[in-house]
Amino acid sequence: MTAVDDRPQARNQALEPEAFEHLASFAARETEGLRFELIGGKLGVKAVPDGLHSEIILWLQRVCMQYRPDLGLYADSGLAVETYRAGRARPDGTLAPIGHFVGAGEWGDPDGVLMTVEVTSFDRDTTQRDRVEKPRAYAESAIPVYLLIDRDTREVTVHSEPGGGVYQKRVIVPFGKTVSLPEPVSIELDTEQLLTWVQGEGA
Template sequence: MTALADRPHMQLSEFEELARFAARTAEGLRLEFINGRLGVKAVPDGDHAEIVLWLQRVCMQHRPDLGLYAERGLKIKSYREGRAIPDASLARPGSFAGHGDWSATEAVQMAVEVTSFDRDTDRRDRREKPRAYAQTGIPVYLLIDRDSCEVTVYSEPEGDRYDKAVTVPFGKPVTLPDPVGIELDTEPLKDWVN
């Protein structure tokens, strides 16, 4: 094994500079850096935005002490430092005040991803993100999967995985466990599948 095998091909500082440049110039793209790999996400479609808005309203109704922050850049402490932009992060208001483009995850109670219709969704949202969020200790990861019309709630992070994952089809209720503590009625998600 060479010394290069243990380090990312791109340094974190190089990624952050590239991400800032892309945010200013590459309309329609968002960059992430997870497990030493550069990822590109397309800007979400209208149904995706409606799902995030719906979830914001649910959280405001049931947990007014928390805020659902859309597309907040997070520092992911996986084996190769990274950066991820969840579709939403649930945290106490003021948790990210004074932060730059990227914040530590200690205040995050739940990370949310809504699948997009792109070729990297399976790898990114279903495999890499659960591992990265668990490694960082985010208590709950909510995956709203428009491809399978299912919601998966990951909880009880332990090392590089979540010990518990509950999957239900759109239309069935699911519990977002503590520290979130919300019973989520997924029926409205059927309207934003296409």
């Protein structure tokens, strides 16, 4: 008779949203600077933003305010994402109508969100989460636009036209070029400032 070891299956079980929320709430009280996410049933920890990361989000907030004063680019607001809202993400930026998160609690509804934004950090999870898992999660949630500002490759990637759990269209431009953020965002984004910053840090 062969013994069956079920421990690997137990380790690979997806974390339920309710259990994650309890863990994230505890971590927020007991630790400083850690931001947890639940994508694809897996627990992830977002890196604490460095100075340039924060500056990029501030710059993008000002651009969005200039072109779309009816919208707000909210930093680090939680979203219930993925199919059946089983994931919990904390985008670096979430573009939504002003007032969207009033009364939402910690994990807001993605319905009505126009765009999510991620700025890569220099950690080992960036490739998988920001370039693979996040686009899928945001597309499953029918968020019209996902903007990835990739400091590693010095490129901006605009994902749009979500359908079937993926973004059907992807436009990539190098820092320094202008890229269109399609409807319903409708902003022409000049990324010259991003090029200036990354050249200045000697990356």
